[in-house]
Amino acid sequence: MLAAVTPSLLNVRSMPTPSSAILGQLTQGMVIKGEAPIDNWIQFTYQNTFGFISAHYLQPINDLAKLTGTVNTDRLNVRAAPSASAKYLATLNRGASVKTLAFVNDWLEIEFNGDTAYVASAYVDLVYVSTGYYAKVTADLLNVRAAPFRTANLFGQLAQGETIWVEGKQKSWSQIRFNGNRGYVACEYITKIESQEPDPLIIQDSDYSPIPKSNNNQDLSRLTPTTILTVTGSNEQRNAAATWNKWGALLQSLSTQKELDVACALAVLCVESSGKGFEQNNSDRMIIRFENHKFWGYWGKYHPQQYRQHFRYSDEKVWQGHQWRREPTSEWVSFHGRQTSEWQVFEFARQLDEKSAMLSISMGAPQIMGFHFERIGYQSVIEMFNAFSSNIQGQINGLFDFFSPRMLGYLRDLSFTEFAGMYNGSGQKQVYGDKIQKHYAAFRKMMPNLDKTLS
Incomplete structure (x- = not known):
C-alpha cells in the first residue's frame, strides 16, 4: 500500500494499538509504503525497525507526478536497473531532489538525465503534494x-x-x-497568506477522518477510482496502474456508457501519452505534438518560401524527419519527444497563423488532432484547444467522442491493430496495435475480476 499522511502530525506507534509507545511522528504529506491494513493499522519500515500507523489518517496515492523525493543519505548510487549489481550511473548527494516514476520492489524508478534510472527507496524521503x-x-x-x-x-x-x-x-x-x-x-x-480555511488539525489518535480536497477545481471523486493499484511490475503494468489511479472512475463511467471494456480505453490512453494530459516539467501545460506536414497543408503551401525557411519533413514518410529552426540561417533541430521543444515550435507557428498551428497539433492525453474539432463536438479548433487546456475531463471526454462506431467495434472485439489503423493511421497500425494489446493485457492481469462491461 502506498499512501500519504493527511493530518499535520501523525503518531507512529510500536504496536497496532492506540495505547502503545510512540516511536515518532510523521508530518502531513509524508509517504509510507506498507502492508495492507489489518484492523485499520498499517505496518511499515520506520527508522531501521518497523512501526504502525492508523489507516484512518492516510490517503492512497493516485498520482506519482505529485511525489517529491529527497535523498536522505550522504551518497546515493544511481543504477541502470533495480538491482545493487546493476550498472552504476552516478551518485546523488544528500538533499538532492528526485522525480519518482514508479516503485519496483525496494527500488524507485526515477527520471535521470532525460531517461530512467533506479535508486534504493530506503534512502529517499517522499512527500505527496495534494494541497497548497x-x-x-x-x-x-x-x-x-x-x-x-x-x-x-x-x-x-x-x-x-x-x-x-x-x-x-x-x-x-x-x-x-x-x-x-x-x-x-x-x-x-x-x-x-491567510484564507478563510481553518488551520490543519494535529492528530493524536482521534476519530478524525480527512476528506481530500479538489485540485484545479476538478471533482476528484469523479476521477479517482475506489481501488488504487500499486505502480509496480513491467513498464506496461506501471503505466496502466498510474493511469487507472488518476482517471479510473471517469474512464469507468464513460466506458459503461459505450458498453466498452474500460481496459481498452485505458490502454489507448497509455499508448498515446502514458496517461498524462499535462506535463509538470513544462509549466503544467497540455501535452501536444506539432506535425510539420499538417502545418504545410494548412499554411505552408500558401507561403512555401517562408515555410521552408523554418520547417521540413520527410517526403516519403511525412510523419518522420520533422525539424525546425527559428532563424533561416540557424542549424536544423529535431523537437519531438520533448514538450518544451514541441511548445517552442507550436508558439512560433502560432505567430505565423494561430488557427493553422492549432489544427496541426495533437492535443492532451488522447492526442487528438486539432482538425478533428467538429467531430468531437466543438465549434472551432480554438474552443477545443481551450477545453483540452483547462482540465483532464475535457480531454478524456474528447477521447470517447472521437470513437466512431467502427472503432468501438474493433475495441469490443479486441482487434487492436485494426483499431490503431483508424486511430493512428495505417502506416504504423501494427506497432500501435501491439502496444495497445500489451497495455490491455497488463491492466487485465492486475484487475482480472473487474467486470468488462462495468454494468
Whole structure:
C-alpha cells in the first residue's frame, strides 16, 4: 500500500494499538509504503525497525507526478536497473531532489538525465503534494534552490513582497513552483497568506477522518477510482496502474456508457501519452505534438518560401524527419519527444497563423488532432484547444467522442491493430496495435475480476 499522511502530525506507534509507545511522528504529506491494513493499522519500515500507523489518517496515492523525493543519505548510487549489481550511473548527494516514476520492489524508478534510472527507496524521503497555499516573500531577496538544502544549485531569486504558491513542506524548506520547475525556499523567509480555511488539525489518535480536497477545481471523486493499484511490475503494468489511479472512475463511467471494456480505453490512453494530459516539467501545460506536414497543408503551401525557411519533413514518410529552426540561417533541430521543444515550435507557428498551428497539433492525453474539432463536438479548433487546456475531463471526454462506431467495434472485439489503423493511421497500425494489446493485457492481469462491461 502506498499512501500519504493527511493530518499535520501523525503518531507512529510500536504496536497496532492506540495505547502503545510512540516511536515518532510523521508530518502531513509524508509517504509510507506498507502492508495492507489489518484492523485499520498499517505496518511499515520506520527508522531501521518497523512501526504502525492508523489507516484512518492516510490517503492512497493516485498520482506519482505529485511525489517529491529527497535523498536522505550522504551518497546515493544511481543504477541502470533495480538491482545493487546493476550498472552504476552516478551518485546523488544528500538533499538532492528526485522525480519518482514508479516503485519496483525496494527500488524507485526515477527520471535521470532525460531517461530512467533506479535508486534504493530506503534512502529517499517522499512527500505527496495534494494541497497548497499562497505565501509572500519577506526577505529582500530570497534564493530558490533545486533541492531543500542550502548548498543545492541556485535556480534564481524572488523579491520581497512577491506572491508564491507553496506546494508543501520538507522540514525547514517550502516546495514551490518556479519557472516551470519545482524549487525550494527557506520557510523562515515567507509568510502564509491567510484564507478563510481553518488551520490543519494535529492528530493524536482521534476519530478524525480527512476528506481530500479538489485540485484545479476538478471533482476528484469523479476521477479517482475506489481501488488504487500499486505502480509496480513491467513498464506496461506501471503505466496502466498510474493511469487507472488518476482517471479510473471517469474512464469507468464513460466506458459503461459505450458498453466498452474500460481496459481498452485505458490502454489507448497509455499508448498515446502514458496517461498524462499535462506535463509538470513544462509549466503544467497540455501535452501536444506539432506535425510539420499538417502545418504545410494548412499554411505552408500558401507561403512555401517562408515555410521552408523554418520547417521540413520527410517526403516519403511525412510523419518522420520533422525539424525546425527559428532563424533561416540557424542549424536544423529535431523537437519531438520533448514538450518544451514541441511548445517552442507550436508558439512560433502560432505567430505565423494561430488557427493553422492549432489544427496541426495533437492535443492532451488522447492526442487528438486539432482538425478533428467538429467531430468531437466543438465549434472551432480554438474552443477545443481551450477545453483540452483547462482540465483532464475535457480531454478524456474528447477521447470517447472521437470513437466512431467502427472503432468501438474493433475495441469490443479486441482487434487492436485494426483499431490503431483508424486511430493512428495505417502506416504504423501494427506497432500501435501491439502496444495497445500489451497495455490491455497488463491492466487485465492486475484487475482480472473487474467486470468488462462495468454494468
